[in-house]
Amino acid sequence: MSASYALGAFILLAYTLEAVTGFGSIVIALSLGALLLPIEQLLPVLVPLNIGMTGYLVWRHRAQIDRRLLLGTILPGMVAGTALGYLLLPYLDAALLKRGFGVLILWFAGRELWRLRNATALPVRPQWLTRLLTLGAGLSHGLFASGGPLLVYGLAGTTLDKARFRATLVSVWFTLNSLLTAAFLIDGRLQPALPQVLAYAPLLLVGLWLGEHLHRRFDERHFRISIYALLLVTGTLLLVGP
Template sequence: MEWLSAAWLAVGVFILLAYTLEAITGFGSIVIALSLSALLLPIEQLLPVLVPLNIGLTGYLAWRYRQAIDKPLLLKLILPGMLLGTTAGYFVRPYLDENLLRQLLGVLVLWFAGRELWRLRSATVASAHPLWLSRVLTLGGGLCHGLFASGGPLLVYALAGSTLDKTRFRATLVTVWFSLNSLLTLAFLADGRLSAALPHIALFAPLLLLGLWVGETLHHKVNERHFRIAVYWLLLVTALILLWPR
């Protein structure tokens, strides 16, 4: 069966890796699963599977930590630009060639992985951006989310220097992803792509729980810094492969 092909089974492995890392470090799962899976399958086929899967985790976390959400930051700075950018990205994506999409994803992942490796090496502390630049970056993050459901790298960069503690920062961000991915899932339902993705969603859903369990088990047994470095190098190599002319 096509939906149990070797490529889709490999996607399952990437999803398990992505959610294991999510549980260990809090790092965004879709950007990992999508960048690795895009080496094997078209992005258009992957998004209607990966986006709905993400709703369960982010919805649970958003509800559990709802008291820690920074509502002014969410409503005044983040959501307006992210919603506008996501909507634009969703409607622009069908007009972009698949190879161009792969290369754009490669540029995003290359920038993100390179930046994180540099930060880990130099131990630099991010400084706050001017408000206008944060709004522009937030809009760009929304555009990336509409194209790849991977707006996290630019949004986190837009919020550099934020005074939020880790709990409030995480609660606010997972609320963003739950909101935007719910919107994208409704769009996939409306355009008919969600129904075609349901067998894969059902197949991979247990991997989310397995990844969370493995991540929680490894959380106190692995060096988080070393694990992050290994994954960022994996993303760096993946980005270069995505950028390689075909």
């Protein structure tokens, strides 16, 4: 299977699982895709694709967005961190970047599997630590377009219900990925990736349809366990690979 077909399969898997679980399309697609292609080559493809799904979800669930949390706590740190990560990306060694992403994936997948097994809740954090973790999540998003693991970790203990929390997070990804896509357009990285973006775009519709179908038929917890186990393997391969 060529790299382009394999990447298409990873994108379909990632967006199907996000439609089932509501989280992690870029984390999954990027971690698997990084086994085949450099991270800096994948980002201008995966980030614009993500705008389609998150834009639809933001519009559909706009009434549930917590604008005070979004504008007062999340976006200031995330935007600053994302800008810093974007500026640092060209100066980082590709092998070091790949291994750093592997560490992030291993931490995230291992933590989530532990929580699922032990049914533990994350502790409530002080405001200063939440803001610091939000800045770190933005940095991760600027480097890997994958700030979700750190942001969810940093926002532990919020009083939002599941629907409002999800709607607010989706608004973050739509905002940041729109900014990253504009940056890729300005620096010239988006134009060469557009044929791939357009070629893979129909997979988002297929993934949404499959995810909705599977969500009604299968247990979400089993899907989460499967994907986190897959990410553990992927993170290990990213660390030990060439």
